[in-house]
Amino acid sequence: MKEINPHISVDCVIFGFDMHQLKVLMFDRILISPEDHTIIFSDHTLPGNHIRDDEDMDTAAYRILYELTGFSDVYLEQFYTFGSVERLSKQRDRQWLSAIGKDPETRVVTIAYYSLVPVDKVNLDDNAWKHMPNWYGKRPRWYPLDQLGYVAYDHEDLITKALGTLRERAVTKPIIYKLLPDNFTLSQLQKVYEVILDIQLDKRNFRRRILNSGLIVPVRKKQTGVSHKPAELYCFDMKKYTGSINNPLYY
């Protein structure tokens, strides 16, 4: 097995949707004083690490995500590479890197991936994160986008850019359903579009257009366990997807 390459890392922005808001998965990063065991700082970091010289980048991204979270079958897509000279130079990031035995002077370029996961399929209470390197303080948790707190390195830039990419993709490719359960209501689908695009959609127009696309089909079941009148459930039909880009000139 070849060495870890100290200049190249991957980081993952994992989005989840709880039917109300968009969330991102982050680890707590807690630096403890070796002298008096007090907390020097506590903040949040995206899952990520360096790649090995003998593995392809996508492989590295899946490996790192699995090691850190136990997720093995999620959708990951590379969206941007961050390599500012200043990206590791904040005081607490330098402290942290020194504490875990890395050289803060090393130039590190990070290839960023984003992922969309249905939060109902992700169990953060299992034991997967025991595999994570012992310098992570705690298990991963979901943070709403407007309550990220202090974020390590340039990871807030990664999250912002990932969200921009997601907005662009959401109108050109059918990927948004990856945030939903296998079966979903049209209201849930509308809500996830509204949250991601930060717009209000007209219910009737939305339903007409989305059903006309042929990509969303009824599963002939209704919602259960709701206090209101149960709505029809739908699923995404990949067979109908031709791979063509929606062309707004001709929509």
Next chain:
Amino acid sequence: MKEINPHISVDCVIFGFDMHQLKVLMFDRILISPEDHTIIFSDHTLPGNHIRDDEDMDTAAYRILYELTGFSDVYLEQFYTFGSVERLSKQRDRQWLSAIGKDPETRVVTIAYYSLVPVDKVNLDDNAWKHMPNWYGKRPRWYPLDQLGYVAYDHEDLITKALGTLRERAVTKPIIYKLLPDNFTLSQLQKVYEVILDIQLDKRNFRRRILNSGLIVPVRKKQTGVSHKPAELYCFDMKKYTGSINNPLYY
């Protein structure tokens, strides 16, 4: 000045449009036998090189592009990072890297940029490329996408992915006009859309929609030097652009 980082490079896919087809700018790469001075091989490579440890990636991309082509005011956008373990391992690429004093075993990740330039503003006959490293065989030339010939490394993958990105951007952001002269006819605009999206557009619908968008305005001049009836000229009006993504659900 810090060292060149041997693990990280940038490469540029520069697109131009000659009113008929899309072209990409490449250098000839010619390996000459030191013994009998015969040509061992001759193929094409994208402009690119390694970054310095003290420069940001965009800065490195602009510097490298300027050094290789003399272009200094073009639009560059990062679109993907290529890091396959195998990307430098083809026989002739290993030969080439050894000949220019690089180690073919070094893992190199390349951050790829694409650029859209109006071919009428680019003068490949000036002396800019005299700055280029002496191991490039010849000045850069435009190659039609369907006549690329043998392309070095994984650069054909870079071109394919850049084209995919350009297709997606073309329907979400007003960037396509960067391939045209400052003033252009609606037929020219339609043609560049058709070539990039690989579709046929209906002339009347296209004109109605593109003028309704408010982003294309008449300059109150007509074409000159054409044998047919001169058409009205238009320009892109950046003041009207709000930065919002075209939403095909509501177009």
